[in-house]
Amino acid sequence: MRMSRNGFGSLFALLLVAVVGLAPQTAAAQDDLFQTDLFGSKPPVNDAKNAIKYDAKIVPADAAPGDEVTLQLTATVAEGWHTFSLTQTGFGGSPTVIALDDHGPLKPLGKTFTASRAPQIHEEKLGETQMRLEEYYGQVTFSRRFQIPADASPGEVTVSGQITHQVCSEGLCVPGKSAFQATVKIGEGKSSANLAATGETKFEHDSSVWLVSLSSGEAAPGETVELRVEANIKNDWHTYGLDQTRPEGLGPYATALQIQKYGELKLDGDWTVEPAPHAANEPLFGGIEVLEHSGRVVWTRSITVPADASPGDYPIGGEVAFQSCTGVKCVSPVAFNFEGNLTVTPTPAVSPVVFGVSAPIKGGMAAGFIEEVMAQRAEMRLERQANGGDANYTVIGEENSDYGLAMYLLFAFIGGMILNVMPCVLPVIAIKVMSFAQQAGESRARIFQLNVVYSLGVLAVFMVLATLAVFLGYGWGGLFQNANFNLIMACVVFAMGLSLLGVFEIPMPGMVGAAAGNQHQEGLVGAFSTGILATLLATPCSGPFLGATLGWSITQPTLIVYLVWGMMGLGMAFPYLMIGAFPSTVKWLPKPGNWMVRLKEFAGFVLMGTVIFIVHILQDDYTIPALVMLLGIALGLWMIGNLYDINSHIRHKTTVRVSAIVLTGVICLFGFNLTLKSETELPWKPFTEATLNASLAENKTVLVDFSADWCLTCKRNEKFALNTKKTLDLVQDHDVVTLYADYTGESEEIKRWLDNFESISVPLTVIFPAGQPDKAIVLRDLYTEAMLLENLEKAVSGKKTTANAVAVDEVRR
Numbered sequence: 143m144r145m146s147r148n149g150f151g152s153l154f155a156l157l158l159v160a161v162v163g164l165a166p167q168t169a170a171a172q173d174d175l176f177q178t179d180l181f182g183s184k185p186p187v188n189d190a191k192n193a194i195k196y197d198a199k200i201v202p203a204d205a206a207p208g209d210e211v212t213l214q215l216t217a218t219v220a221e222g223w224h225t226f227s228l229t230q231t232g233f234g235g236s237p238t239v240i241a242l243d244d245h246g247p248l249k250p251l252g253k254t255f256t257a258s259r260a261p262q263i264h265e266e267k268l269g270e271t272q273m274r275l276e277e278y279y280g281q282v283t284f285s286r287r288f289q290i291p292a293d294a295s296p297g298e299v300t301v302s303g304q305i306t307h308q309v310c311s312e313g314l315c316v317p318g319k320s321a322f323q324a325t326v327k328i329g330e331g332k333s334s335a336n337l338a339a340t341g342e343t344k345f346e347h348d349s350s351v352w353l354v355s356l357s358s359g360e361a362a363p364g365e366t367v368e369l370r371v372e373a374n375i376k377n378d379w380h381t382y383g384l385d386q387t388r389p390e391g392l393g394p395y396a397t398a399l400q401i402q403k404y405g406e407l408k409l410d411g412d413w414t415v416e417p418a419p420h421a422a423n424e425p426l427f428g429g430i431e432v433l434e435h436s437g438r439v440v441w442t443r444s445i446t447v448p449a450d451a452s453p454g455d456y457p458i459g460g461e462v463a464f465q466s467c468t469g470v471k472c473v474s475p476v477a478f479n480f481e482g483n484l485t486v487t488p489t490p491a492v493s494p495v496v497f498g499v500s501a502p503i504k505g506g507m508a509a510g511f512i513e514e515v516m517a518q519r520a521e522m523r524l525e526r527q528a529n530g531g532d533a534n535y536t537v538i539g540e541e542n543s544d545y546g547l548a549m550y551l552l553f554a555f556i557g558g559m560i561l562n563v564m565p566c567v568l569p570v571i572a573i574k575v576m577s578f579a580q581q582a583g584e585s586r587a588r589i590f591q592l593n594v595v596y597s598l599g600v601l602a603v604f605m606v607l608a609t610l611a612v613f614l615g616y617g618w619g620g621l622f623q624n625a626n627f628n629l630i631m632a633c634v635v636f637a638m639g640l641s642l643l644g645v646f647e648i649p650m651p652g653m654v655g656a657a658a659g660n661q662h663q664e665g666l667v668g669a670f671s672t673g674i675l676a677t678l679l680a681t682p683c684s685g686p687f688l689g690a691t692l693g694w695s696i697t698q699p700t701l702i703v704y705l706v707w708g709m710m711g712l713g714m715a716f717p718y719l720m721i722g723a724f725p726s727t728v729k730w731l732p733k734p735g736n737w738m739v740r741l742k743e744f745a746g747f748v749l750m751g752t753v754i755f756i757v758h759i760l761q762d763d764y765t766i767p768a769l770v771m772l773l774g775i776a777l778g779l780w781m782i783g784n785l786y787d788i789n790s791h792i793r794h795k796t797t798v799r800v801s802a803i804v805l806t807g808v809i810c811l812f813g814f815n816l817t818l819k820s821e822t823e824l825p826w827k828p829f830t831e832a833t834l835n836a837s838l839a840e841n842k843t844v845l846v847d848f849s850a851d852w853c854l855t856c857k858r859n860e861k862f863a864l865n866t867k868k869t870l871d872l873v874q875d876h877d878v879v880t881l882y883a884d885y886t887g888e889s890e891e892i893k894r895w896l897d898n899f900e901s902i903s904v905p906l907t908v909i910f911p912a913g914q915p916d917k918a919i920v921l922r923d924l925y926t927e928a929m930l931l932e933n934l935e936k937a938v939s940g941k942k943t944t945a946n947a948v949a950v951d952e953v954r955r
Contacts, residue, residue: 193223193309198322200288200301201366201410201444202357206329207294209357210251212368212442213301213324215240216283216411223311227261227276228254228284231828235275236308236317240284246299248288248326251416258283258412260385260433285414285442290328300325345478349379349466354480356445356458360487364449366410367484371399371441371462381464383419383433384441393430395465395475399441403459406451407484410444424467425626447486455483547702551709553691558713592669593722597715599673604711608704625764629771629814631678632756635749636772637779638675642746645776646783677714767816774809778802822870829883831891837879838915843938845878848896848906850885855924856905863927864907872931876938911937 197216205211217238219225230237240255261276288301302323309316345352350373357368375381386396399413419433445458463477640646695706757768781802786795827833829846837844847864849856863869873880883892885904899906899920907930909919919933 193220193311193316194218194225194307196305196320196322198324200324200326201368203366204327204329205290205357207290208292209290210287211248211290211326212285212287212414214283214285214411214414214444215255215305215322216281217278218281219279219309223309224277224279225307225309227278228257230276235310238284239306240303241306242301242303245288245301247291247294248299248301249291251287251289255284255286256414256416256418258285258414283411283414285416287416294328296328298325298327347466347476349473350375350381352462352478354462354482356482356484359483360485361447362488363447363451363486366444366446369401369443369445369458373435373439375436375439378468379466380434380436381466383435384413384415386433394424394432394467394472398463399460401443401458401460403457404445405456406448407456407458408446408448410446413441413443415439415441425469445484451486453486453488455485458482458484550691550695550706554706554710555713557691558710559716561714562717590722592666593718595666596669596673596718599670600677600715601708601711603674603677604707605704608707625760628756628760629764629768632753632768633771633775634675635756636753637775639746639749639753640776640779642742642749644743646779673715677711767813770813770816771810774806774813777809778806822867823865824870824873824880826880826882829881829892833881838910841912843876843878843912844881844910845873845934846881846883846908848883848885848892848904848908850904852886853904859905859907859925863925863930866927868927868931869934872934878934878938909933909937
């Protein structure tokens with residue numbers, strides 16, 4: 143078996159490093175260890191000591207009291223090596239950790255450093271362990287903003303610290319540390335802002351307010367200024383990160399920032415952002431994972447004046463484009479231009495400049511934004527090709543695939559007909575066969591009417607699907623990417639299956655009674671609903687002709703999309719329209735009888751299989767909620783089908799029905815609430831004894847949540863006490879470290895800590911106060927947000943707590 147990048151060789155090398163660390167070593171001996179792999183040879187690409195280098199600078203290099211400056215740490219990783227992200231967790235790689243030793247009077251802003259770009263995600267399995275590695279190749283910049291106090295004295299201020307990192311190549315991972323320092327010169331003061339000539343300094347949108355500015359409106363040759371794009375996003379709205387992708391054209395547009403006019407000035411590095419976007423699932427785009435920004439966001443980029451630049455005004459202009467969404471809608475992408483001047487002088491006085499901005503660019507999305515998105519996708523494609531992926535494939539048999547509209551309409555029609563025999567639709571076909579058997583006794587006009595209405599139900603769904611494809615980018619089967627849609631479908635199909643199996647006898651759309659006779663004749667509403675259900679069940683399946691046809695259609699004008707998808711719906715409905723036009727064909731079926739009972743029951747089992755399929759494709763977080771909701775539906779329908787009969791008094795029937803509906807509603811609501819994640823979540827890190835001790839050594843308050851996936855009380859504490867906005871605000875304000883001790887599986891380390899706190903199980907929450915880590919605060923079992931906040935407040939302030947205080951010297955030892 144080939145050794146992976148972070149496989150057994152990496153593990154063994156790290157174990158060697160750990161063993162060496164336990165015994166005295168000279169620096170030379172340690173260097174020799176780091177420069178050899180398992181077999182004593184040199185690393186495969188470069189000397190490990192030169193695998194990564196850091197360059198530190200503060201921009202702007204000259205600032206005034208009250209200004210914001212940015213510390214930029216640019217890592218350059220040698221070819222063949224990679225390092226890891228700031229958020230790397232778990233087994234397989236060590237995160238990059240940046241610690242500040244001294245920053246003088248400067249006040250750090252934000253909670254941590256941010257990266258100029260997202261890492262490359264690499265997943266691999268080592269034994270039974272699934273590793274998720276967040277890797278950086280080439281160059282990446284880590285940034286953090288600082289505020290210069292308004293009363294700061296003139297002079298130079300140095301920011302220094304250490305970067306702990308790990309670099310890896312084939313078969314070798316090497317830990318290391320790099321010291322850094324950078325200097326900023328604080329001037330006497332700053333003058334008033336120099337507004338752009340347009341007089342418009344803010345771009346206001348329904349979702350957000352945008353401001354573009356320079357950290358200084360004046361600079362000397364060789365100096366650097368910072369261009370800032372600030373977005374203040376309104377409540378309930380969010381926009382998307384620069385690295386947001388749209389695979390296969392699905393999903394929202396990334397925020398795009400372009401500097402289009404800068405003359406002789408030099409653009410340094412990439413855009414950095416504070417805070418970094420957070421990952422979320424976007425229900426409006428089928429539940430795909432997106433990178434969201436909310437609240438206040440600041441993007442920055444450095445601009446350097448050439449050393450030989452002549453004095454004068456240098457125009458700077460560009461374009462900002464973004465798309466905004468709420469939980470219920472998305473607006474079309476919007477773009478605006480910005481323009482301002484940077485004055486180059488021999489001896490500049492530091493003064494900020496706010497750029498003028500334009501009204502929205504006509505059409506809602508600038509051409510430059512489209513070019514930027516396409517350029518990003520092309521760049522990503524080239525990068526994947528360079529790494530051995532996305533080769534230029536030729537699809538055999540599709541060299542001349544542009545058949546023309548008429549041929550694609552024919553393909554859509556044939557593909558629609560074939561959908562009727564796909565496995566997904568078989569349960570509904572069984573229902574329709576039974577309805578045809580009943581129609582044998584109907585008039586010709588009635589048979590035609592029922593089948594036309596069924597066909598209208600089919601066509602209605604195809605028109606909705608075409609609308610979703612045109613305006614939201616959904617593909618065929620895209621609805622099944624939406625977890626909430628899958629939940630509803632599972633419940634509907636499950637209820638129909640219970641009816642077919644005889645649990646209850648309320649007429650379902652287009653279904654027949656248990657006696658296989660004429661208890662429930664198919665009505666117009668039933669026929670229409672059956673057409674809808676059949677089409678929805680068909681969407682997970684795809685047959686011949688559909689792939690190329692639908693792929694071609696979404697590249698065409700809107701009218702063509704509707705025409706192609708409508709033709710596919712017509713193809714699916716065609717057999718039933720033919721039966722309606724020639725009703726004598728239904729006479730070929732046997733007369734209604736016991737065979738219908740058996741067919742109905744068989745269709746019920748097939749529907750239960752469909753439910754299993756739908757639950758299977760749900761995200762893991764939705765599986766238990768779905769089962770809870772199905773339990774509620776089963777209980778309610780069982781009550782309706784078994785707790786009264788045709789001879790029961792109407793009052794008893796009403797009582798049972800209302801009780802069943804209320805009970806089902808309560809259980810389903812409880813199940814659905816399990817799918818709702820907290821709006822806020824603490825910045826959890828995996829608990830290890832080493833992480834705890836390191837945080838306590840930095841004199842930080844630490845909160846440890848001992849929890850497990852099977853612990854319902856734990857989940858209640860996390861939802862209503864831990865992962866709340868008030869708790870998050872307190873944790874962020876006081877830089878509390880939050881560690882998650884996952885006791886779902888066996889963990890000897892976590893069990894030992896539980897034993898030390900005399901707890902045989904979870905939940906258990908322990909707070910280690912800063913400065914008094916030997917006086918731990920213990921919260922056991924169920925607790926409220928108020929109790930947690932009270933004890934956190936006292937922990938960060940050093941006051942006596944009301945919760946149990948436990949000495950943990952022995953625990954830490």
